[in-house]
Amino acid sequence: DSGVTQTPKHLITATGQRVTLRCSPRSGDLSVYWYQQSLDQGLQFLIQYYNGEERAKGNILERFSAQQFPDLHSELNLSSLELGDSALYFCASSVGSGSLVTQYFGPGTRLTVL
Amino acid sequence: SQQGEEDPQALSIQEGENATMNCSYKTSINNLQWYRQNSGRGLVHLILIRSNEREKHSGRLRVTLDTSKKSSSLLITASRAADTASYFCATAPTSGYSTLTFGKGTMLLVSP
Numbered sequence: 001d002s003g004v005t006q007t008p009k010h011l012i013t014a015t016g017q018r019v020t021l022r023c024s025p026r027s028g029d030l031s032v033y034w035y036q037q038s039l040d041q042g043l044q045f046l047i048q049y050y051n052g053e054e055r056a057k058g059n060i061l062e063r064f065s066a067q068q069f070p071d072l073h074s075e076l077n078l079s080s081l082e083l084g085d086s087a088l089y090f091c092a093s094s095v096g097s098g099s100l101v102t103q104y105f106g107p108g109t110r111l112t113v114l
Numbered sequence: 115s116q117q118g119e120e121d122p123q124a125l126s127i128q129e130g131e132n133a134t135m136n137c138s139y140k141t142s143i144n145n146l147q148w149y150r151q152n153s154g155r156g157l158v159h160l161i162l163i164r165s166n167e168r169e170k171h172s173g174r175l176r177v178t179l180d181t182s183k184k185s186s187s188l189l190i191t192a193s194r195a196a197d198t199a200s201y202f203c204a205t206a207p208t209s210g211y212s213t214l215t216f217g218k219g220t221m222l223l224v225s226p
Contacts, residue, residue, distance in 0.1 A: 043216040099144040099206040105156035
């Protein structure tokens with residue numbers, strides 16, 4: 001158990017819908033990262049927040065947005081969902097934001113778009 | 115886009131044998147990390163090697179890094195059935211940010 005929690009574990013929804021994925025980082029971790037894992041794209045970095053502020057952005061679609069709240073939990077919002085958005089979405093956290101930090105991954109949310 | 119490319123894509127061995135996985139990457143890095151993922155679960159950090167290091171050990175794991183060839187290898191000695199998992203290399207950029215770029219992974223199957 002990494003100490004990072006994600007809810008829900010599974011999500012099944014229809015195309016065009018909007019969903020929110022939630023992540024609680026390990027106690028004391030200020031950085032939160034979101035990743036998408038799919039069969040064709042592999043594991044892709046989406047976005048990072050550090051202490052409430054956006055720190056880095058990866059291959060995140062405009063239909064997707066995220067935020068980190070004052071209590072440091074984070075939410076990833078996915079809207080206008082398409083079949084291709086079906087994937088495992090992981091949240092990770094780390095103490096700091098430098099390149100030598102260890103990222104601790106949550107168990108993931110499996111999103112299925114029908 | 116993927117930075118690292120692992121090789122082989124899949125590896126099947128018997129318990130007790132050694133497993134070697136390779137990773138190649140394209141751009142300069144600050145460090146390279148290896149992660150393990152059990153089927154459909156979260157990734158677990160195994161080891162980090164900095165760009166100025168050539169070799170690092172952790173238990174049954176040995177990682178090497180050759181920055182001139184932009185490649186790394188992960189050796190698991192005396193494999194166990196519990197080592198069955200996918201293994202990913204991930205690179206951290208020289209910019210100092212902690213964002214990681216992952217390869218597509220090697221699936222390791224260790225049979226009893």
